[in-house]
Amino acid sequence: MAKLVNVKFLKPHPAYAYFAGDTGKINADKAAKLIKDGYIMIAPDKDDIENPLPEDLPARDILFENGFDTVEKVKKAGESILDISGIGKGTLKQLETYLETDNEQ
Numbered sequence: 001m002a003k004l005v006n007v008k009f010l011k012p013h014p015a016y017a018y019f020a021g022d023t024g025k026i027n028a029d030k031a032a033k034l035i036k037d038g039y040i041m042i043a044p045d046k047d048d049i050e051n052p053l054p055e056d057l058p059a060r061d062i063l064f065e066n067g068f069d070t071v072e073k074v075k076k077a078g079e080s081i082l083d084i085s086g087i088g089k090g091t092l093k094q095l096e097t098y099l100e101t102d103n104e105q
Contacts, residue, residue, distance in 0.1 A: 002027045002028065002029060003027075003028040004025040004026065004027060004028065005025065005026065005027075005028045005031050005042060006023065006024075006025055006042065006043045006044060007023065007024060007025070007026055007031060007034070007040040007041065007042060007043055008021070008022070008023045008040060008041050008042075008043040009021065009022045009023070009024070009039060009040050010038060010039060010040060010041060011038065011039055012039075013034065013039045013040075023043050026040070051064045051069075052064075052069055052070070053068070053069070053070075053071065053074075054071065056098075057071070057074070057095075057098060058091055058094040058095050058098055059086070059087050059091050059094075059095065062084060062085075062086045062087060063081075063084070063087075066084050071099070074095065074099070075099055079092065081095065
């Protein structure tokens with residue numbers, strides 16, 4: 001049986017039913033060419049990674065699933081966080097309040 005690897009698609013490929021941002025498992029033998037051509041990147045298994053963001057951070061899991069693994073990255077993203085599915089203006093306001101309070105400590 002061929003080894004499967006966890007991947008994240010950076011753009012759709014006609015031979016796969018994945019969109020940009022989707023994750024899945026593909027044959028390790030095919031992964032090298034897809035990486036070289038810019039379609040995928042190797043992604044660690046979500047079960048193997050512990051979310052390092054503070055547990056009380058609003059939208060913690062959504063942020064982590066979208067590549068934010070430090071509070072500093074969240075701060076730098078600013079309003080571009082609104083581009084993430086599941087985060088709206090209310091959540092952005094909660095994040096801003098959280099980050100302002102966090103800075104005072």
